[in-house]
Amino acid sequence: MGAVPHDVLDTARGPARVDTDQPSGPPRALLVLGHGAGGSVDAPDLVALRDAAVSAGLLVVRVTQPYRVAGRRAPAPAGHLDEAWSAVLTVLRQRQPGVPLVVGGRSSGARVACRTASATGADGVVALAFPLHPPGRPERSRAEELVTGVPTLVVNGDRDPFGVPEPGPGVRVVVRAGERHDLRGDPIGTAAVTLDWLRQHGWAAV
Structure with a gap:
């Protein structure tokens, strides 16, 4: 696994940071991941997930949103997040033409990836700890964001106070027993579930 020192890409919302990890050979796919709100x-x-994916032949890029690069914890508005993410993906796609693109992240990052999947030309989405609704507010469902138009994997814990989405057309949901929103109980197991899904779509080596 070859790590490249992080890079800074300019966006209309300020500089975003990208951390890139290269597989040993030509990449089977490009996996771009975003972080949670804080x-x-x-x-x-x-x-x-990065470690598992790189070992299976994916080029993995983790994107830090401009507000976090600037040292803020409170997230930027959704439109600003989507705009910065899309700008970074434009550059990454130019660097890796013709390679399948899988986008994703955890929590807020998963929502950004889902909302922009169509516009960025993604081939698939990985949504870790997708926050279906604010805690205690199930009536404020964000389920429509999971209708991405491409194969989408959701991995949530059964104790997540943000809720657990239901599977639907093109949306596979894996519920991990005993996990909460941070998915800290068994991250290697979460990565293994995700890698199985990536392999099913031909984006990872067996």
Whole structure:
């Protein structure tokens, strides 16, 4: 696994940081991951997924949103997040033409990836700890964001106070027993579930 020192890409919402990890050979796919609202790309589930995916031949890029690069914890508005993410993906696709693109992330990052999947030309979406609704507010469902138009994997814990989505057309939902929103209990297991799904679609080596 070859790590490249992080890069900074300019967006209309400020500089975003990208951390890139290269597989040993030509990449089978490009996997781009975003972080949670107040978290970082070093969250245990994202790091475990990175390690598993790189070992299976994917080029993995973890994107830090401009508001986090600037040192803020409160997330930017959804439109700003989507705009910065899309700008980064434009550059990454130019760097890896012709390689299948899988987008994803955890929590807020998963929502951004879902909302922009069609516009960015993604081939698939990985949504870790997708926050179906605010805690205690099931009537404020965000289920429509999972209608991405491409194969989508959701991995949530059964104790997640943000809820667990239902599967639907093109949307596979894996519920992990004993896990909460942070998916810290067994990040390697979460990565393994995700890698199985990536293999099913031909985006990861067996």
